[in-house]
Amino acid sequence: MTEEKILLDHGSGGKASHALFSDMILPLFENSELSKQDDGAILTVDGTRLAFSTDSYVVDPIFFPGGNIGDLAINGTINDISMCGAIPQFISVGLIIEEGLPIKDFQRILEAMATAAKKAGVKIVTGDTKVVPKGKADKIFINTSGIGIIPPDVNVSGSNAKPGDKIIVSGTIADHGITVLSSREGLKFDSDIKTDSAPLNKMVQSIIQSDCDIHVLRDPTRGGLGTTLNEIAAQSNVGITIEESFLPIRGPVQGICELLGFDPLYIANEGKVIAFVPQKDAQKVLEIIQRDEFGKDAVIIGEVIEKDPGKVFLQTVIGGVRIIDMLTGEQLPRIC
Numbered sequence: 001m002t003e004e005k006i007l008l009d010h011g012s013g014g015k016a017s018h019a020l021f022s023d024m025i026l027p028l029f030e031n032s033e034l035s036k037q038d039d040g041a042i043l044t045v046d047g048t049r050l051a052f053s054t055d056s057y058v059v060d061p062i063f064f065p066g067g068n069i070g071d072l073a074i075n076g077t078i079n080d081i082s083m084c085g086a087i088p089q090f091i092s093v094g095l096i097i098e099e100g101l102p103i104k105d106f107q108r109i110l111e112a113m114a115t116a117a118k119k120a121g122v123k124i125v126t127g128d129t130k131v132v133p134k135g136k137a138d139k140i141f142i143n144t145s146g147i148g149i150i151p152p153d154v155n156v157s158g159s160n161a162k163p164g165d166k167i168i169v170s171g172t173i174a175d176h177g178i179t180v181l182s183s184r185e186g187l188k189f190d191s192d193i194k195t196d197s198a199p200l201n202k203m204v205q206s207i208i209q210s211d212c213d214i215h216v217l218r219d220p221t222r223g224g225l226g227t228t229l230n231e232i233a234a235q236s237n238v239g240i241t242i243e244e245s246f247l248p249i250r251g252p253v254q255g256i257c258e259l260l261g262f263d264p265l266y267i268a269n270e271g272k273v274i275a276f277v278p279q280k281d282a283q284k285v286l287e288i289i290q291r292d293e294f295g296k297d298a299v300i301i302g303e304v305i306e307k308d309p310g311k312v313f314l315q316t317v318i319g320g321v322r323i324i325d326m327l328t329g330e331q332l333p334r335i336c
Contacts, residue, residue, distance in 0.1 A: 007330075013222025014266075014327025018231075037235065038158050039083040039218060042150065051086035053077060054145035060334040062109070062139050064183040066194030069142055070112035072270060072336060075199050076221070077146040078120050082204040083217045083273070085156040086148030091117065093127035094143035099134040109140065120199035122146070154208055160215040161236035163306040166282035168275045170203065170289050171196065171297040172248045173225050177267035177335050178256050191252035196294075198271030203292040207275065212285050216276035219269070221336060223327045226265035228274060229312045230326040240312045242302030242324075265314075266327045268335045276304065 009016035026034065033041040040053030055076050062069040074091065081088040093113065097106070117124050175196040182189060200219065207214060216236070220228035225247075233240045249257075249264050257264045271294055277285045282300060289295035312324040 008333045009330045011222075011333065012327055012330040013268075014227050014329070016329075017222070018326065036157060036159065037231070039080040040086070040146075042084055049150035051081045051084035051148045051150055052145070053080035053084070054143065055080060056141065056143045057336055058138070058141050058334050059180060059336050060138060061180070061183050062105070064180050064195060066179065067197045068109055068112050069140060070109035071116035072195070072197050073142040073144045074113050074116035074120070074122075074124075075197050076270060076336065077144040078116075078122060078199045078201050079219045079271075079273075081146045081148035082201040083156070083219055084148065084150060085154040085204070085208055085214070085217065086150045087205060088120065088122045088146055088148040088201050090123055090125045090147045092145045093124055095127065095129045096137055096141040096143075097129065097131045098137040098139050099131055101139055106140070116199065120201055122201075151208065156214050156217045158216055158218060158232045158235040161232055161238050161240075161276045161304050162215060162278070163238060163304050164279055165215055165276040165304040166279055166300050167229075167240070167242065167302045167304070168277065168282065168286055168289065168298060169220075169225065169248065169301050170200070170273045170275070170292075170295040171271070172250050172253070173220070173269055173272065174249060174253050174257065174264035174267035176270040177224070177332050178253050178262075180335050181260075181332055182256070189252060189256060193250070193252055193256075196269055196271035198294045200271065200273050200294060203289060203295055204273065206292060207285050207288050210284065210288060212281035213278050214275060214285070215278070216274070218274045220272060220274055221268050221270060224264070224266040224268055225274070226263070226312070226324045227327045229324065232274075232276070233312050234310050236304075237309045239305040239308035239310070240302060241305055242312070242314055244314050244316045246299055246301045248297050248299050248301075262331055265324060266331055268332065270336060279303075
């Protein structure tokens, strides 16, 4: 009998990742907070609701157009906290460094982290540094954890989507994944593609502080937009339909995906939010997002439906319907 082993697929954010979590991790650690499977845990301490999230970053290469592993790590945790409807406050940083990493590269990464934290208005308050022998890691890995405060009366979760909700995405998809892939493989394209890595906390607070109802917030990172929509459909037990003609994809990104055989729906994003809001509030929320520096390309891409719970459908530009399943396999490993 062949021994089963962990594969790259298990880190994709798709079907294999979900199976690993639901079959092995959740049964051992199950509790009411973990079982919700949102971007962060929502905890109540002395009457105050807190959002707590952690993530690890192993992106290859560590420098890419528009950013590096440092600001990616800070922005990623800020965004996970924000997707809980919380105001990010504090971040911890764990650094695992391979012996031989140039000091100037380490300095660039630290400076990027400091700049990202300052831009978002959060403090890096604790951390840890470990150095491992050359060949036992790949340059540098970073873990970040964050804590934020959830304002009263805010209740957003992947389980809150309702039939009739409109689905807003805050900008173009697949930018980050294609940027990292191009840098990793040394591909040269006649375009200015760069990562979309950005802190979304100020955008999120703008819509939270409006008088609009916000049901779901999620950032479509590993597994991309397609996988994230499947997660929400399953959590809320609803169907979802999106319009292919509405999907915001930059021309160069679309062209590279077609050239290399990738589906942009499954490519990682690091500076986008998906918002599910009632139809009555959709236009106002869209306009608020569009006023933010990171939301100028925001659009409504679809809606929540009552039938076919747990399924996601794409209305194609040629008039057909395509089922969008959760990502199978690993399109682009080590993208974040």
